[in-house]
Amino acid sequence: MKRISDHPILGPLPEAREVWITVDGERLQAREGEPILAALLAHGIHVQNISRKKKAPRGLFCGIGRCTGCVMTVDGVPNVRTCVTPVRDGMVIETQEGLGKWGDRK
């Protein structure tokens, strides 16, 4: 997992409680309170959805919840902005196709 653990200005990475999320069926570790997208990037996952028209992969652009580049289906709810939505223990996250589909809400 890729984390910036030592930083010349910010010092060592502060401790955080670990939570577990499921991403496309795979269980992955995350830090409590971090945005879903940060956890995914730490695991080297850069594609969050496949665009509706051109079927092209999309991911992070703005990081502040404006551009919708990073939307995914989270706990059955499509179009969740992963850059501004914190992880929660047990979250089920799926790479979204196009506009996504409503699934079983947990």
Add this chain to the structure above:
Amino acid sequence: MIDTDILVVGAGPAGLSAAAEAARHGARVTVVDENEKPGGQLFKQIHKFFGSRRHRAGVRGFDIGYALLDEVKSLGVEVMLDTVCYGIFPEGVGLVVSGKRDVLVEPRRIVLATGASENPLCFPGWTLPGVVGAGAVQTMINVHRVPVGERVLMVGSGNVGLIVSYQLLQSGAQVVGIVEALPKVGGYGVHAAKVRRAGVPIYTSHTVVSALPNSDNTRVKAAVIARLDENMSPIPGTEKELDVDTIAIAVGLTPMTELAFIAGAAFTYSGLLGGHIPLHDEDLMTTVEGLYVAGDVSGVEEASTALEEGRLAGVAAAASLGKIPEVEAEEKKREIRESLRDLRTGPFGDARARAKEEIVNEMAKRRGKRSA
């Protein structure tokens, strides 16, 4: 029903300092922000600020953020996080509070401090994962402590491009180069010198012409840059392929003005300040009575100017409610405006000072016409 004198939208530098200033004078202030954490973009600013000591030069952005949060807390300001403001209507201000829809507020004054969002840049491959906003990179590496990529091309040599390049180096990433479309570097010389000393080449009169995908088309594999002629057109034959997995875009920001638009405020255009901006007077009040703007939403500048504009809007809003004696309020406003003038000096600041002045003049003209 939330009962408040002044509603501030946005808990960044402008919003928090507006709230602090108004609350200090006895106004009841509520700050709303859609994020789960306050501070806006302050907490990703790990560099020391510029200017004079009065403008907190030498202090790192996140320390300013912590100090402001302490201040608003001690002044009894209510900060509502995870709260989206979706519109300003005759009936009141519409909020979604932690998913609870249609919470209506009827504040007596509103300060919009909604900030700005990063501009994209169009070129073949611009939607590939790995083409990212420079500010987004800054958030990921400095706040969330995750790398966005290993080898980065920065597009744009303004202060954001230069500072984020340096912070990428601090985070352990490699910055392969910075391209700048203009013939000279856009940002401060000291920031440029820092990245140059670290061995990062700055390609002036260059731009990115395309992002090349990896074999399964899921991420950037390389960037193609080219030299620009005097008409800003790429010169054929000067293309150069750089081995990068990330292309960070630092080509300016656009004010997030939707709420002012919904409220019916009149707008003006300033390319230098980021685009369409709500017209405002020297108290930062828009053409809608009692609606103020502060920080990037009133013209994209810097965190230091956002802090001062916030104070100005806070004082003006509180004074208009009779919370500050008129003479004292005018004195305070004068002092803050002077401080803003100090911040808007030098080769970069002078142009911004003129642009801001034009907005105030246009507003005065409009008011003159109305009363005539």
